[in-house]
Amino acid sequence: MRWWIYVRGVCHDAHVGRLYQLASDAGAERLAQQWYESIDLTSQVGTRHHIVPRAILRRFANRSNQIRLRDRITSKVRIVSVGDVAVKDFYTFIDLNMEPNGSMEVWLSEVEAEFARVIRPYLSTSAFGGARQPQRVDRFALDTFVAVQALRGMRTRRAMELVADYGMKLLNQDKISPQEIQELEIVPHQNDHIQFMHRASEALADHLSHRPVSVAWLGAPLLIIGDEPVVLIPRDDAPKGDLRELIHLKGEYVPPERLVQISNGLGFHDADEVILPLSPHQALIYGPMGARSDSMVWNPAGSEAVRIAREINLLQARNAFGWVATHPDGPHLAQIAWPKPAPAVTIYDDQSLPAMAVNARPHARPRRFLK
Numbered sequence: 308m309r310w311w312i313y314v315r316g317v318c319h320d321a322h323v324g325r326l327y328q329l330a331s332d333a334g335a336e337r338l339a340q341q342w343y344e345s346i347d348l349t350s351q352v353g354t355r356h357h358i359v360p361r362a363i364l365r366r367f368a369n370r371s372n373q374i375r376l377r378d379r380i381t382s383k384v385r386i387v388s389v390g391d392v393a394v395k396d397f398y399t400f401i402d403l404n405m406e407p408n409g410s411m412e413v414w415l416s417e418v419e420a421e422f423a424r425v426i427r428p429y430l431s432t433s434a435f436g437g438a439r440q441p442q443r444v445d446r447f448a449l450d451t452f453v454a455v456q457a458l459r460g461m462r463t464r465r466a467m468e469l470v471a472d473y474g475m476k477l478l479n480q481d482k483i484s485p486q487e488i489q490e491l492e493i494v495p496h497q498n499d500h501i502q503f504m505h506r507a508s509e510a511l512a513d514h515l516s517h518r519p520v521s522v523a524w525l526g527a528p529l530l531i532i533g534d535e536p537v538v539l540i541p542r543d544d545a546p547k548g549d550l551r552e553l554i555h556l557k558g559e560y561v562p563p564e565r566l567v568q569i570s571n572g573l574g575f576h577d578a579d580e581v582i583l584p585l586s587p588h589q590a591l592i593y594g595p596m597g598a599r600s601d602s603m604v605w606n607p608a609g610s611e612a613v614r615i616a617r618e619i620n621l622l623q624a625r626n627a628f629g630w631v632a633t634h635p636d637g638p639h640l641a642q643i644a645w646p647k648p649a650p651a652v653t654i655y656d657d658q659s660l661p662a663m664a665v666n667a668r669p670h671a672r673p674r675r676f677l678k
Contacts, residue, residue, distance in 0.1 A: 343410065348402075349409055350413070351398075351409030352396065352408070353407075355394065355395050356394055356399075357393045358394065358534055359392070360456075362419060367637070373388055374634065375632060375633050378630055384640050386635060392630070398459075400498045400502075422451075425445040426449065430522070441603070446516065446520070449591075451508065453583055453591070454508040454515060458511065460534060462651055466651040466652040469668060472493045476661035476664070488661055514576070517597065518597075519598050520600075521602065522585070523592050524607075525607060525615065529612065529638060530590060530633075531637070531638055531640070534628055534631075536583055537581065538582050539622075541577055541578060543579075545577035564656075567654065567656040570653045571651060572650075580594060582619055621646065624646060625646045650666070
């Protein structure tokens with residue numbers, strides 16, 4: 308395991324945040340413990356946590372800090388404040404002392420601050436013509452932020468809930484009735500998602516580090532953003548659907564009915580590009596694995612910009628879990644094609660009742676408390 312530590316330092320007479328990746332040795336563990344002991348573990352408990360950082364949402368907002376938001380479930384469109392696009396205690400977990408702990412939200416704020424520092428120069432018109440690829444530490448900050456953003460939302464949490472529900476019911480089919488399998492939902496604690504997000508983001512950031520990255524400047528405010536803003540464009544040969552026929556274990560063919568495949572859509576290894584909108588005009592784009600690019604900024608215009616925006620917006624709408632948003636004066640949300648929401652997870656097995664129940668679950672997380 309590696310520890311990700313933010314150390315406040317002095318550079319060119321200005322205080323800046325520096326992100327360092329440290330090996331898992333005694334020194335790194337000591338620094339991690341010092342950071343943990345230096346923060347208020349309860350300062351973010353009971354507060355509203357943004358799934359998409361305010362720093363990005365503000366770039367889609369008007370001068371009153373408002374955005375136009377469309378609910379992915381009800382299709383209602385309304386003007387809301389950026390501060391209200393949040394979920395209370397979404398990243399609060401219960402620690403080993405059985406106390407609510409807000410340190411994950413503090414850590415996310417550090418990750419967001421480093422990303423904002425690194426990306427800011429590329430969002431200025433002065434970046435044209437001379438912007439180069441970020442250096443190692445800055446590139447690590449970019450990759451870490453995008454990896455965390457891809458894992459921190461409701462889609463990942465809902466997928467983990469459904470997989471846990473499936474596993475528990477599959478192992479206990481002889482103890483629960485078919486009606487209970489259909490109607491009862493077994494939901495894990497959000498601690499599981501928070502732990503997974505922190506652990507898995509390291510491997511995903513490493514994957515992203517092997518892709519070229521750039522900022523696309525569109526000639527007009529064409530882009531929208533959803534609550535799952537990191538979207539993937541598949542490779543032409545990306546596998547789809549039920550792949551159990553292709554599985555071999557230790558070189559031997561295994562009948563599909565003896566296998567379980569759990570899929571939450573296109574994986575990063577099967578993606579040609581990885582895209583994150585940064586504003587109505589700009590998007591961060593990771594290119595194909597192993598490709599090279601010296602320039603950090605490029606400027607598609609005219610019909611090319613419209614084509615790119617249309618593709619990104621369609622992916623934002625499909626991948627969104629709860630909402631999509633745009634500038635109040637930007638693309639009208641009623642005019643955008645709304646594809647069927649991508650399922651949080653799909654389970655392929657021998658048509659077991661637990662799998663059929665999970666695959667039939669609603670896209671949205673169920674309401675557990677009604678007034």
